[in-house]
Every structure is written in structure tokens, then in C-alpha cells.
Amino acid sequence: MEETAPTITKTTCPYCGVGCGVLATVAADGSVAVRGDPDHPANFGRLCSKGSALAETIDLDGRLLHPEIDGRRAGWDEALDRVAETFSRTIAEHGPGSVAFYVSGQLLNEDYYVANKLMKGFIGTANIDTNSRLCMASSVAGHRRAFGADTVPGSYRDLELADLVVLVGSNLAWCHPVLYQRLAAAKAERPEMKVIVVDPRRTMTADIADQHLAIAPDGDVALFNGLLAHLAEAGALDENYIAEHTTGFAEALAAAWRLDMDGTAAETGLDRASIAEFYRLFATTEKVVTVYSQGVNQSSVGTDKVSAIINCHLATGRIGRPGMGPFSVTGQPNAMGGREVGGLANMLAAHMDIDNAAHRERVQRFWGSPVIASAQGLKAVDMFRAVADGRIKALWIMATNPVDSMPDGDMVETAIRACPFVVVSDVLGATDTVRHAHVKLPAAAWGEKDGTVTNSERRMSRQRPFLPLPGEAKPDWWIVTEVARRMGFAEAFPYASPAEIFAEHAALSAFENDGTRDFDIGTHAGIDAAGFDALAPFQWPARRAGETSADDIRFFAEGGFFTPDRKARLVPVTTTAPARVGEGFPLVLNTGRVRDQWHTMTRTGKSRRLSQHLAEPFVEIHPADAAKYGIADADLVRVTSARGAVVVRALLTSRQREGSVFVPMHWTDQFAADGRVDRLVPPLTDPTSGQPALKHVAVRIARFAAA
Numbered sequence: 032m033e034e035t036a037p038t039i040t041k042t043t044c045p046y047c048g049v050g051c052g053v054l055a056t057v058a059a060d061g062s063v064a065v066r067g068d069p070d071h072p073a074n075f076g077r078l079c080s081k082g083s084a085l086a087e088t089i090d091l092d093g094r095l096l097h098p099e100i101d102g103r104r105a106g107w108d109e110a111l112d113r114v115a116e117t118f119s120r121t122i123a124e125h126g127p128g129s130v131a132f133y134v135s136g137q138l139l140n141e142d143y144y145v146a147n148k149l150m151k152g153f154i155g156t157a158n159i160d161t162n163s164r165l166c167m168a169s170s171v172a173g174h175r176r177a178f179g180a181d182t183v184p185g186s187y188r189d190l191e192l193a194d195l196v197v198l199v200g201s202n203l204a205w206c207h208p209v210l211y212q213r214l215a216a217a218k219a220e221r222p223e224m225k226v227i228v229v230d231p232r233r234t235m236t237a238d239i240a241d242q243h244l245a246i247a248p249d250g251d252v253a254l255f256n257g258l259l260a261h262l263a264e265a266g267a268l269d270e271n272y273i274a275e276h277t278t279g280f281a282e283a284l285a286a287a288w289r290l291d292m293d294g295t296a297a298e299t300g301l302d303r304a305s306i307a308e309f310y311r312l313f314a315t316t317e318k319v320v321t322v323y324s325q326g327v328n329q330s331s332v333g334t335d336k337v338s339a340i341i342n343c344h345l346a347t348g349r350i351g352r353p354g355m356g357p358f359s360v361t362g363q364p365n366a367m368g369g370r371e372v373g374g375l376a377n378m379l380a381a382h383m384d385i386d387n388a389a390h391r392e393r394v395q396r397f398w399g400s401p402v403i404a405s406a407q408g409l410k411a412v413d414m415f416r417a418v419a420d421g422r423i424k425a426l427w428i429m430a431t432n433p434v435d436s437m438p439d440g441d442m443v444e445t446a447i448r449a450c451p452f453v454v455v456s457d458v459l460g461a462t463d464t465v466r467h468a469h470v471k472l473p474a475a476a477w478g479e480k481d482g483t484v485t486n487s488e489r490r491m492s493r494q495r496p497f498l499p500l501p502g503e504a505k506p507d508w509w510i511v512t513e514v515a516r517r518m519g520f521a522e523a524f525p526y527a528s529p530a531e532i533f534a535e536h537a538a539l540s541a542f543e544n545d546g547t548r549d550f551d552i553g554t555h556a557g558i559d560a561a562g563f564d565a566l567a568p569f570q571w572p573a574r575r576a577g578e579t580s581a582d583d584i585r586f587f588a589e590g591g592f593f594t595p596d597r598k599a600r601l602v603p604v605t606t607t608a609p610a611r612v613g614e615g616f617p618l619v620l621n622t623g624r625v626r627d628q629w630h631t632m633t634r635t636g637k638s639r640r641l642s643q644h645l646a647e648p649f650v651e652i653h654p655a656d657a658a659k660y661g662i663a664d665a666d667l668v669r670v671t672s673a674r675g676a677v678v679v680r681a682l683l684t685s686r687q688r689e690g691s692v693f694v695p696m697h698w699t700d701q702f703a704a705d706g707r708v709d710r711l712v713p714p715l716t717d718p719t720s721g722q723p724a725l726k727h728v729a730v731r732i733a734r735f736a737a738a
């Protein structure tokens with residue numbers, strides 16, 4: 032008998048924002064193996080521990096395989112009718128503002144696009160926000176106010192070309208491992224390259240650092256303001272670039288002078304000599320990349336931190352040239368795509384701005400929609416507040432688990448439970464969120480999904496299916512399209528495939544481009560199914576319409592920002608680190624990721640191999656703090672904030688800053704009783720970006736003695 036040859040599918044990893052290419056091989060017996068795609072420009076064949084274990088996470092255990100209504104199995108028609116009727120009735124009775132979608136960086140661009148189109152163009156409110164609000168909204172806000180659009184100026188290659196890489200609030204080694212591997216390999220090849228890590232914790236990333244600055248929580252504005260002042264004093268500014276391509280420099284510098292060196296040392300918690308060495312290196316090195324991530328973004332002053340960093344690059348003209356620029360890396364596989372497609376409550380599709388009347392008119396005309404949302408909608412934290420106080424009466428949650436990931440998780444759970452109508456479309460049937468849904472809709476998972484994702488360097492890649500859809504699972508774009516049709520919008524939602532949606536997004540990006548957004552993917556507007564299937568990774572936005580060069584595409588070396596005068600804005604920032612600790616709660620809690628788990632472990636929790644790295648939730652405590660509170664290594668510890676408490680294992684380490692503790696974000700009550708850290712975090716947000724402050728929570732710790 033002839034043996035069936037294994038099939039190899041080129042797809043993209045569904046975990047972090049590095050967006051590595053994956054080759055998935057399905058053998059004749061149906062078994063799946065994965066390896067890195069040597070041709071993918073994000074990873075060139077590499078995969079990290081999570082990516083390598085993907086094949087261990089694709090079984091059907093726990094999958095939601097059939098639609099359910101009120102706990103009973105239902106057919107698709109009945110379930111879709113129920114969703115469409117209830118949303119339509121709620122809108123008719125209470126107005127468009129009474130409904131909301133909470134979506135996810137796990138969605139593909141095509142899923143995101145149709146959900147955004149339905150909510151903003153046909154329901155007529157912008158109450159659609161994504162869980163990416165929790166990961167990079169401050170970077171989006173910082174980009175928009177500096178560049179006039181949310182555009183990442185550089186590429187991953189810049190980390191390899193730089194002579195100095197400054198990593199701020201970024202544990203690249205664990206959170207973006209393949210990008211870290213590329214950086215570490217470049218540094219090994221060119222030992223003269225310097226790496227500086229700015230982070231309250233001495234993370235594994237600091238192992239390759241020439242300097243680790245254990246900054247006080249939220250001390251970043253002071254550090255980078257001090258740097259701007261130093262650059263001016265040291266004559267390290269690019270006066271020509273400032274004059275020709277920016278505005279606001281004098282105001283930004285005046286704000287930066289608020290603190291002298293002693294003040295900077297006091298606010299950052301760093302000694303003067305360390306600060307001076309960092310400033311000297313930055314001032315004297317031309318090729319500098321500043322990478323920042325959740326430690327910058329997840330803060331009540333996150334947007335100002337981003338501005339403080341960008342100001343230093345604009346003032347030195349170090350942007351958009353090989354090996355230079357500010358570089359925000361996103362947490363999720365398609366956080367970037369969600370930004371571009373309009374998944375945020377304050378954006379329209381194709382990088383257009385909801386606050387801009389011309390953009391609104393342009394999108395509405397392209398869609399031929401009866402309405403267009405005229406104002407920003409509810410951002411994630413505010414959305415769940417509105418669910419709690421009854422303003423939102425119908426909520427659709429797609430591909431995310433807010434009960435275990437939002438700040439004030441217990442409040443979020445209570446709110447969802449009390450909401451009159453909750454729909455959850457998801458892969459799993461029993462997450463802490465899904466279990467409260469009135470209607471559960473089984474969605475396609477990684478390996479079954481078909482569409483595109485966009486990584487942190489703006490590179491769009493295909494996720495291709497290599498497994499059949501199990502049970503009655505359906506792609507997210509199909510589910511939203513079917514609901515839209517049943518709500519009376521069939522003509523505007525004619526899609527039979529993700530290729531058609533991709534082509535429409537491409538056409539919108541090119542539609543009546545007015546020059547302030549001189550980028551588009553319009554060349555893909557006419558793409559057919561075969562072309563979509565064959566699509567190779569490409570960067571967008573590009574500098575010019577249709578530019579899809581195999582070379583890295585960078586922005587702003589010659590100015591050309593997306594503001595009305597085409598100049599960048601330096602933004603004066605004077606915020607100080609918020610004082611949260613006090614009586615009863617003397618320590619700062621920082622939350623974050625570990626190397627081998629992803630989000631709330633709904634997928635990585637299936638792999639035994641991944642759970643071997645760190646098997647249970649823990650609290651990292653500096654030995655001096657542990658001694659103060661009578662805690663020994665491996666003791667059980669109760670960590671208490673004003674919102675709640677968790678009980679986790681003590682891990683004593685001098686990698687932790689004294690006065691701060693760290694608890695990972697992954698473990699839910701499903702994996703570890705009382706381990707769910709989101710219940711400790713108050714719903715405090717950055718006033719500009721709406722991003723919650725997940726890294727600065729006042730807590731106390733005590734040895735836990737079981738009753």
C-alpha cells in the first residue's frame with residue numbers, strides 16, 4: 032500500500048508578538064510536529080520553548096465543540112438567531128451604547144475587521160475594545176501623539192545592527208524569547224555592542240546586560256527626562272533634525288529640567304554614578320535602539336513614559352535608520368493587527384482615527400454604512416465598569432478570558448454574572464469566563480484558523496489551517512458575519528472567505544488616501560483565494576503605496592510624520608512616579624510573565640513539558656524583605672492588596688528589588704487555588720491610553736498558616 036506523504040503547512044506561532052514562522056507537519060497517522068520556518072524573517076527557523084511545544088497543546092480536551100444556549104446544546108442557526116435578536120432588541124430598547132464587544136489579540140486580522148465593522152459602522156458605537164488594551168495601549172497613545180499615527184518606526188533587524196540596545200521594562204528573554212535570541216547572538220558576534228536593562232527586577236534578560244538599572248517602580252519618566260536634559264548639556268542633540276522635522280522641543284526640554292541629578296536619583300532610586308554611565312553611553316553612541324514593553328506600558332503614567340523615551344530619539348534624530356529608534360514590542364500575536372484593523376475603542380480601521388471627522392466620513396463611505404461611531408467607545412476597564420453598573424446590557428466576549436486577566440477580576444466576574452446577556456465565542460468550554468455565558472459559540476483554534484496576523488515589526492504573516500475544524504467549531508470571522516447578516520446587514524457582510532475580508536481591508540487602506548496616511552496595502556486589494564493562500568510575510572504600513580520590499584521598511588529618518596505639518600511632536604512630560612505604598616500595604620507588587628506559560632494557561636497548561644519549568648505560582652521576595660516578615664524560601668505566603676488576596680509559594684531572590692515583590696499572571700484558580708493574581712490589581716488606568724497599572728499595586732505579605 033502506498034504511504035501518504037506528510038503535509039507541511041507554513042503558519043505563524045499564536046503566542047507572543049515576535050510572530051515566528053512555524054512549519055507544521057501532519058504525518059499520515061494524523062500526528063503533528065512543529066519546527067521553526069527557516070524562511071520567516073522574524074525567526075529564521077528559531078522557536079522558543081512555547082513555540083516548540085505547540086503540538087502538545089492542540090488536542091480536543093476541554094474544547095467547546097457545539098453551540099450552547101443557557102447550558103443546553105443548540106444548533107448554529109438557533110444560537111446565531113438568539114445572539115442577533117438579543118443584540119438588535121437591546122439596541123432598539125436602550126440604544127447602541129448599551130452593547131459591547133470585548134475582543135482579543137488572539138483574533139486574526141480578518142476576525143477583528145468584521146467585528147470592528149459591525150460595531151462601529153452598523154451598530155454605530157465604538158464599544159469594541161481588545162485585551163491588547165492591557166498590553167500596549169500606552170505605546171499606541173505615545174506613537175499617535177508623537178508621530179500622528181500608531182507607526183512602529185523600525186524592524187527587528189535594528190536590534191542586531193545597534194551598538195547600544197536599551198531594554199526598558201522588557202524581559203525579552205522570557206516574553207519575546209526568539210527576539211532575545213537574535214539580540215544575544217548579535218552581541219556574541221560583536222562583543223563591543225552594549226546592552227542596558229532598565230527594570231526593577233534583575234530578570235534573565237539582564238544576564239547579557241552590560242548594565243542593569245534596578246529602577247524604582249514607574250521611575251522611567253524621570254530617568255528619560257534626565258537623559259534628554261543630559262543630551263542637551265552634552266551637545267549630543269541633532270539640531271538639524273529637531274529644526275526640520277519636529278515641534279515642541281523647547282517645551283519638552285524645559286519639562287526635562289524639572290529635576291537635577293539628585294532629583295533624578297531620588298525619583299529613580301538609582302545611584303548617580305549608574306545614571307551618569309547610562310547617559311554617557313546613550314549620548315556617545317549613534318546607533319541606539321530603545322526597546323520597551325509592558326513595564327513601560329502597564330502603568331498609570333505609561334503614555335508619558337513612552338513620550339519620554341521617544342523624545343530622546345527625536346532629539347537625537349536617531350529614528351528610522353538602521354540600528355536606531357524607539358521600538359515597542361507587543362505582547363500578543365496579533366496585538367499589532369488589532370491596532371491596524373480598528374480593534375481599539377479609539378481607532379478606526381486602516382490606521383484611521385475616530386476623532387477625525389474626515390477619516391470617519393471616509394470609512395463610512397467605503398463601507399456604505401448607515402452610521403459611523405462618532406466618538407471613542409468604552410476602553411476595557413471602563414467597559415467592565417459599565418457592565419457592572421448596568422449600562423452595558425449585552426456583551427460579546429471573543430477569544431479571551433477577562434475574569435482571569437482583567438484588573439479587579441472578582442468585580443469583573445460579578446459584573447459578567449449579572450449582565451442580562453453574555454455571549455462568549457471561544458475555543459474552550461469551561462474557562463472562568465465561558466462558564467457565565469448565556470450563549471457559547473465554539474470557535475476555531477490555532478491550526479484550524481485561516482487568516483493573517485501582524486507582528487511587532489509590522490510584518491503581516493499567514494496563519495494557515497492544517498487541521499480540520501472539530502465538532503461544529505467555526506472561524507470567528509464566520510460567526511460575526513452570520514450575526515451581522517441576521518441583524519439585517521447581509522449586503523455589507525457578503526464574505527465567503529478570509530481572503531475576501533483581507534482584500535476589503537487592503538482596499539480600505541488605499542481608499543481616497545489623502546496623503547496624511549501615505550501608506551497602504553492597496554496592491555493586495557484585488558487578491559484572490561490563491562494569492563491569499565500564497566501570501567508571503569510582508570511589512571505594512573510601508574513608506575509608499577504598495578511598497579512590499581523584502582528589505583526592512585523603516586519610517587521617519589527623513590521626517591514625513593503623519594501629522595498635519597508632517598513634523599513629529601516632542602511632548603513635555605512631568606509626571607512623577609505615583610506613591611501607592613503606605614500604611615498597611617508597604618510593598619509594590621509587580622505582575623508579569625514566566626518563560627513557559629502563556630496568558631491564563633488555557634493552552635500552555637496542557638503541556639507537561641512547559642509546566643516543568645515553574646510548576647506553581649509564586650511570589651518573588653528580596654531576602655531582606657523576607658527576613659523582615661519572617662518568611663523562608665518555599666513558605667506559603669498570603670499576598671494582600673486592598674482588593675483581595677492570593678496564597679502562593681515564596682521564592683527568595685536578590686534578583687528582586689527590595690520593597691517590591693513579583694507574582695506571575697498565569698495561574699488561575701483552575702490551576703492553583705487562590706493563585707489568581709488579577710484579583711489583587713485595582714482598576715487604575717493611564718488617563719490617556721486607558722491601560723491598567725498592572726505593575727504597581729500596593730500589597731502586604733505574611734507567612735500563611737493553614738487554619
Ligand code: SF4
Nearest residue numbers: 044046047051079082
Ligand atoms: Fe512563539 Fe513568541 Fe516563542 Fe516565537 S518567540 S516561538 S512567536 S512564543
